[in-house]
Amino acid sequence: MPYTIEVEGLRKRFGNATVLDGVDLQVQAGEVFALLGPNGAGKTTTVRILTTLLAPDGGTARVAGHHVVREPNAVRAAISLTAQEAAVDGMLTGAENLRMMARLRGAPKGIADDLLERFDLVEAAGRRVESYSGGMRRRLDLAMSLVQRPQVLFLDEPTTGLDPRSRRAVWDAVTTLADEGVTVLLTTQYLEEADRLAQRIAVIDGGRVIEQGTAAELKARIASEVLELHFADRSQRIPVNGPDDVRRALEAHPDAERIELHQPSLDDVFLAVTR
Template identity: 55%
Template sequence: MTSSAIEVAGLRKAYGDKVVLDGIDFDVRQGGIFSLLGPNGAGKTTTVNVLTTLTKADGGTVRVAGHDVAADAKAVRAAIGVTGQFAAVDDLLTGQENLQLMVDLKGGGRRVVAELLERFELAEAARKPVSTYSGGMRRKLDLAMTLVGAPRIIFLDEPTTGLDPRSRRTMWTIIRELVADGVTIFLTTQYLEEADQLADRIAVLDRGRLVAQGTPDELKSRLPGTHVRLRFADTADLDAAARLFAGSARDDEGLALRVPSDGGTKSLRGLLDRLDEHSLNAEAFSVHTPDLDDVFLALTGRTAEDAK
């Protein structure tokens, strides 16, 4: 058995003379969360469509759950679940009827419907038309329908778009529970905080090319900008500290000093020892590192908000 749920090598796709995917490679391990980030038009949805057998690639190889998506698309479809950007639910049916319809298509029984309604906290609203559901309830129902048939790989294409913060965090909890059960998640999202919170590995796609891959911490550590912020009681201590640390930046209004650092314990110890040697006392200090928005900007030339 391979430890990879998804293997992609040299994936290419073009529409006419417009190259959408230009030979991308990545690997998604079993039982983890892999997040694909990128500006609108970068090729994320095309990638998902190829991996889920909805679109044929022009070149490269793609294996999902051990099956080649071109040669054995039926086996791939049997192994995966897909939740798109918009909830694929029938407003005229109740939540229970939507789930039962999916059970009738994929196999299962009433017990499966009841278990999913309970798991996603939809039991009380089960007999109400979906047209009366909130956005968060619709997304939960959509994901519950995806779980019919117990897929081991689930593609979530921007699953929390349009949800309020509370509903978004509820979805995060559900996603973590799925992974704890051994499910592999392939996630695309507009929210960098979401990728940072959930993903084991992240790939950044821009103009059809993968420009970076790694864990969230690995991607953030590639950027300069980590620093220690020291806050002092008065201007005299701030002046003295500024003379000690070359390359530091002052915030006179906040009586604070920003000192470049790698954030490691050795450098932090050295910094604090140096303050102590000169009888300087910082009232507070904190370590600041670049976030994923900084990474996104450095790699694509756009912030996440600009890229939407």
């Protein structure tokens, strides 16, 4: 079955620094896929290549069936990008930003009002965006990506730096889009976000995909449980498989004051696979 996003051996260098060292990804139609990794892992570079903003040095990438280097306009017609930095025009009002995008996308004008409503920006519609809060900018940014429903939506760290309320608004929007059949590729440093939104997750570090699967698969892959040891001044989490591991861990840490047994979280996966 053809994938909506298909990436093979993607490579990119900036000067002497290898940023992508052979990234492989397959994202199915209608799926929410999370690219999870620390700062500098290559998440943004991957997104920039997939959205035609950057040419790769090697490897191939197809989005919505089109080659990102050879058919950039066909890719652009199928995608929308919400980048890390809110891509809004501060000198225009919220409504003007949306109307501008509608004209550029050839979408009906009325869509601007619908989106203002949907993203709770009706009151701020006539104000210049430079006066918006970070959360409002982000909501407008997302709305601007949706003047025409994209086949694939790229979200590069959509909730970094947002307050909990705005974060929830972004999450709700992603869930709604996924229900409507939009394929979403999002990057995040937040495991909770990946766990909550994505059907499948790729952990990326040092320019390579080091783990890929559903949240449950990734968690199961490191251990069946995680033992949390609490000391007087700190705590430590150790992946364990069965009572023998627990016994060994306790013998190695006789000063532990209290213990808990958890299901592995994505944090455990993240710490176990990234170095």
